[in-house]
Amino acid sequence: MITIDEVKQISTKLSEENMGIADDSLSGDISSIIYYSDVIECDDTVIIHRHIDIDYSFGDYFEVCEDTKLFQCICTLCNLPLLQEEQEIVIYQIN
Numbered sequence: 001m002i003t004i005d006e007v008k009q010i011s012t013k014l015s016e017e018n019m020g021i022a023d024d025s026l027s028g029d030i031s032s033i034i035y036y037s038d039v040i041e042c043d044d045t046v047i048i049h050r051h052i053d054i055d056y057s058f059g060d061y062f063e064v065c066e067d068t069k070l071f072q073c074i075c076t077l078c079n080l081p082l083l084q085e086e087q088e089i090v091i092y093q094i095n
Helices: 004-019 069-078
Strands: 030-042 045-056 061-065 087-093
Touching: 004 030, 004 061, 004 069, 030 069, 045 069, 061 069
Parallel strands: none
Antiparallel strands: 030 045, 030 087, 045 061
């Protein structure tokens, strides 16, 4: 699990990526951050879809795709591996 200061860093980077401004005002509304590695098999093809979902207490969520700077930043901040099997890792969650 990460600290509230790290949640603020992620919130700031998310707003920078989406709105072009550094703002952590929604960091207190983040209810969970979960890393997913989904494995999709289709015939002989296996697709690994990695993403991070940021859920807000007011019902919205944001999916951070693997090909973004924010995804790489969160993985580095949390020391997350690029999993090859289907799994989920709870990075942050309000109890």
